[in-house]
Amino acid sequence: MGIGRFSYTVILPYMQETFAFSRATAGFLATSNYLGYLVGALVAGRLQLADKRIPFLQIALVMSILTTAFMGFTYTIMVWYVLRFISGVMSAFIFVVAASLVLDQLARIGKAHLSGLFYSGVGMGIALSAIIVSPIHAIFN
Structure with a gap:
């Protein structure tokens, strides 16, 4: 999620250039992307997913990967807007659903104090994006 959500912060200057x-x-x-995230968070919080969280999470992960990857296959700005919006929606779905799964499990096993490790995953995705974008750009430029 951190890569799908935040990688374009690092990639954007290269895209502009x-x-x-x-x-x-x-x-x-x-x-x-931010608007998609807002819409996704609001919608995900209202969905009745009880027994469908894992398949829903899997679909959202695939969609996040696809919308991120498809950015590289088009040069049409309007398509980018749509892809970034969908990516934002999927990122929010991933975050809300994954958080509910992880936090429920941690509470069930009496280890709720480890929830910070879950939330640090987003930060790791952001950091990883920042670390890998420049070398990848240098290879393909």
């Missing part, structure tokens, strides 16, 4: 779009366009790309 390559495709010569404005700061406003960059801002709209970010905003479409």
